Amino acid sequence: MRSLLRTRSLLRTPESGSLVRDSSLVWLAGGIVGVSFGAVSVAGGLPVWVPVVMSLVVYAGSAQFSTVGVLLAGGGPLAAAATGLLLNTRTAAFSLAVAGIIGRGRATRLLGAHLVTDETVAFALAQPDPVRRRRAFWISGLGLFAAWNTGVLIGALAGSALGDTARYGLDAAFPAVLVALVLPALRADAAVRRCALLGAAVALAVTPAVPAGVPVLLALAGLLLHGRGQRTAV
Incomplete structure (x- = not known):
């Protein structure tokens, strides 16, 4: 409890205003894609509570889309769960990257682990110092969680009224925001650029030969290049 109170006080600083402003674009994108996910799920025949509860408990956009896609295509719950788990294995690397940022305390770490996403980690690591990284993680993470779940609820309630959600280009919102977030790190660090280029090439x-989502996992091969560089430096 004390660790959560310290985290709350950390967010009440003048510097937090700029982080809220900077991360608002991520929240907006998350809310828009959340609307798409809720609408696609309900329009495909799932009850409203399924995407809503999944977003609260699982909270993993790409894994949720893939899981629902398997279910709507006629796949069983085991196949759908396996697909989601496979896609979510990438968050293991993300968690290691922000383990020292989240803070101490069991409750704080548990909540922080639930908020680990591609966008939150990228936004946090783009900050110049440890204190600002921690603020960025919590501000972007809590805001994105709220925006995503609000969007999913709106989309689920709207159901099929939105029509074909693909025509709005909502699937491009998250990738565009993520590219904008990682560009500063790519410009500042040549080693990071090499890793990113290798991962992108893989x-x-x-992509033409494997199911959707798997290329993202295989892109983690770029980390091997980073590890080799670290050993060489030592």
């Missing part, structure tokens, strides 16, 4: 090469 993902592009395997």
Whole structure:
């Protein structure tokens, strides 16, 4: 409890205003894609509570889309769950990257682990110092969680009224925001650029041959190049 109170006080600083402003674009994108997810799920025949509860408990956009896609295509719950778990394995690497940022205390770490996403980690690591990284993680993470779940609820309630959600181009919102977030790190660090280029090359090469979502996992091969560089430096 004390660790959560310290985290709350950390968010009440003048510097937090700029982080709220900077992360608002991520929240907006999350809310829009959340509307799409809720609408697609209900329009496909799932009850409203399924995407809503999944977003609160699982909270993983790409894994949720893939899981619902398997269910709507006629796949069983085990296949759908396996697909979601496979896609979510990438968050293991993300969690290691922000383990020292989240803070101490069991409750704080548990909540922080639930908020780990591609966008939150990218936004946090783009900050210049440890204190600002921690503020950025919590501000972006809590805001994105709220925006995503609000969007999912709106989309689920709207159901099929939105029509074909693909025509709005909502699937491009998250990738565009993520690219904007990681550009500063790519400009500042040549080693990060090399890792990113290797990961992107692997993902592009395997995309025609593997199921959706798997290229993202295979792109983690870029981390091998980073590890080799670290060992060489030592």
